[in-house]
Amino acid sequence: MSFFDALGARIDRIDSVLSVGLDPDPARLPPSVRDTDLPRWAFNRRIIDATHEYAAVYKPNAAFYEDPDGWRALRETMAYADGKGVPVLLDAKRGDIGNTARQYADLLDFADAITVNPYLGGDSLQPFLSKAEKGVFVLCRTSNAGGADIQDQELADGRTIYEHVADLAAGWNEHENVGLVVGATAPEELESLREWVPDLPFLVPGVGAQGGDVEAAVTAGLADGVGLVNSSRGIIFAAEEQDEWERAAGVAAKRLRDRLNEFRGDD
Amino acid sequence: MSFFDALGARIDRIDSVLSVGLDPDPARLPPSVRDTDLPRWAFNRRIIDATHEYAAVYKPNAAFYEDPDGWRALRETMAYADGKGVPVLLDAKRGDIGNTARQYADLLDFADAITVNPYLGGDSLQPFLSKAEKGVFVLCRTSNAGGADIQDQELADGRTIYEHVADLAAGWNEHENVGLVVGATAPEELESLREWVPDLPFLVPGVGAQGGDVEAAVTAGLADGVGLVNSSRGIIFAAEEQDEWERAAGVAAKRLRDRLNEFRGDD
Numbered sequence: 438m439s440f441f442d443a444l445g446a447r448i449d450r451i452d453s454v455l456s457v458g459l460d461p462d463p464a465r466l467p468p469s470v471r472d473t474d475l476p477r478w479a480f481n482r483r484i485i486d487a488t489h490e491y492a493a494v495y496k497p498n499a500a501f502y503e504d505p506d507g508w509r510a511l512r513e514t515m516a517y518a519d520g521k522g523v524p525v526l527l528d529a530k531r532g533d534i535g536n537t538a539r540q541y542a543d544l545l546d547f548a549d550a551i552t553v554n555p556y557l558g559g560d561s562l563q564p565f566l567s568k569a570e571k572g573v574f575v576l577c578r579t580s581n582a583g584g585a586d587i588q589d590q591e592l593a594d595g596r597t598i599y600e601h602v603a604d605l606a607a608g609w610n611e612h613e614n615v616g617l618v619v620g621a622t623a624p625e626e627l628e629s630l631r632e633w634v635p636d637l638p639f640l641v642p643g644v645g646a647q648g649g650d651v652e653a654a655v656t657a658g659l660a661d662g663v664g665l666v667n668s669s670r671g672i673i674f675a676a677e678e679q680d681e682w683e684r685a686a687g688v689a690a691k692r693l694r695d696r697l698n699e700f701r702g703d704d
Numbered sequence: 705m706s707f708f709d710a711l712g713a714r715i716d717r718i719d720s721v722l723s724v725g726l727d728p729d730p731a732r733l734p735p736s737v738r739d740t741d742l743p744r745w746a747f748n749r750r751i752i753d754a755t756h757e758y759a760a761v762y763k764p765n766a767a768f769y770e771d772p773d774g775w776r777a778l779r780e781t782m783a784y785a786d787g788k789g790v791p792v793l794l795d796a797k798r799g800d801i802g803n804t805a806r807q808y809a810d811l812l813d814f815a816d817a818i819t820v821n822p823y824l825g826g827d828s829l830q831p832f833l834s835k836a837e838k839g840v841f842v843l844c845r846t847s848n849a850g851g852a853d854i855q856d857q858e859l860a861d862g863r864t865i866y867e868h869v870a871d872l873a874a875g876w877n878e879h880e881n882v883g884l885v886v887g888a889t890a891p892e893e894l895e896s897l898r899e900w901v902p903d904l905p906f907l908v909p910g911v912g913a914q915g916g917d918v919e920a921a922v923t924a925g926l927a928d929g930v931g932l933v934n935s936s937r938g939i940i941f942a943a944e945e946q947d948e949w950e951r952a953a954g955v956a957a958k959r960l961r962d963r964l965n966e967f968r969g970d971d
Contacts, residue, residue: 462803498800498807500800500804500805501804503807503808503810503811504775504779505772505773505776505779506772508771508772508774508775512771530799530821531767532797532821533797534846534848534850536937537727537767538767540767540768540770541767541770554799554824555823555853556821556823556854557797557821557843557846557848557851558846558848558851558854559850560848561846576823579801579823579824579828581801581802581824581828582825583828584824584825585825586822586826586872587822587823587824587869587872590868591859592857592860593858593859595860601854605853605854
């Protein structure tokens with residue numbers, strides 16, 4: 438089954454478009470996991486236990502795993518999420534050329550979908566795109582202020598760069614496995630992009646710690662009911678330093694899932 | 705000492721602007737290293753032994769190390785290069801936002817310089833740029849054909865996106881630690897970019913397996929004598945499957961070093 442078909446089925450089954458970001462910042466891990474062999478894995482496992490009923494996907498950001506133990510923790514985390522029936526979207530934002538791009542695409546051996554950076558162009562993404570059963574989310578308009586430095590630049594033909602990227606992504610969608618990353622902190626761009634590419638599902642980050650627009654994230658993020666709205670720190674660190682941090686994460690996930698559902702409508 | 709000062713001193717001392725790419729594709733490793741605990745590390749160590757007299761830097765591409773053993777092999781490789789006095793430029797092409805960007809910037813704890821992707825804008829690169837003693841090479845005009853998809857787009861003000869990125873990078877150069885990645889396969893862009901930003905050193909990939917223009921790589925790549933021209937597969941796999949592959953790598957490195965020097969002139 439293709440990634441977006443599987444995602445759509447899961448969204449229907451658990452009634453949730455929530456992506457739970459697994460960004461286990463070592464400096465913020467609770468004391469109860471710090472002395473384990475792999476603290477990030479111990480933390481993620483307990484977060485998954487507490488939140489999996491509300492998670493349409495888990496989205497580990499590769500930045501938090503870039504060391505020998507980190508990659509072990511990430512592999513264990515991805516396998517555990519898979520065991521719970523939750524797809525994994527690896528937020529890696531990779532992009533490279535030729536034989537290096539092919540190496541990066543092997544990351545999809547362990548994940549169901551990935552985020553990629555379009556700056557190096559279509560051939561750099563082909564090794565990801567050609568895996569027809571996997572999802573590929575292309576960075577388009579990101580949630581940070583500096584996203585404007587390049588993405589908002591106006592081309593000679595009147596389009597912005599992010600609109601150009603959306604057009605390219607629509608052209609790369611031969612296997613119907615392409616989505617876009619569009620931040621909730623730019624709700625106007627989010628809404629205009631939904632009209633620009635009606636068929637591409639969005640991954641919308643930025644509704645939690647970054648303070649983005651939840652309503653726009655849901656109403657513009659979904660394409661035919663399929664899409665994802667992510668929160669990372671707002672869920673996994675909902676009750677830092679407290680004894681019941683897993684329970685707090687579960688409560689935060691359920692609360693955001695319910696809030697997102699207020700705007701989902703009937704599709 | 706800053707990265708570019710250290711690089712300039714090394715270029716003078718060993719009379720070389722050669723960057724040796726350490727891309728140990730597991731499928732191409734010689735039989736003699738395949739049964740070791742960490743084949744990529746065993747391979748890299750012997751490549752470093754054979755080439756370090758000609759290497760201004762070593763440039764491992766992170767794509768070849770993205771698994772638990774890979775990160776162990778990468779750490780060992782970087783430490784070994786450091787022990788030989790050769791700076792390490794980690795070709796990671798990272799770019800992310802906020803707390804994730806800060807995590808990625810920790811990669812510089814183990815390397816002297818890094819490549820980054822500018823698509824997410826200046827704030828996403830700040831955690832790298834603010835490490836004043838480290839080098840930051842910003843992807844500008846890459847060596848692949850698809851680089852044109854975004855990088856060659858013409859803005860409303862007449863500049864291309866890659867010229868805009870070069871302007872941004874010049875503005876990010878507060879600590880004089882910024883360089884650009886400009887492929888040798890687009891010699892005209894390479895030469896026009898040298899005039900566009902006269903002071904930024906370039907890392908020029910694409911002269912080996914990709915068939916780029918060696919003369920343009922050297923004459924346009926250097927700023928005041930400082931810059932790097934990279935070859936990866938053309939050196940490390942110069943004699944695949946043969947017994948004397950280390951020696952072949954050393955010969956290939958020396959030969960390319962000498963060829964680059966033909967175009968270096970007096971500065």
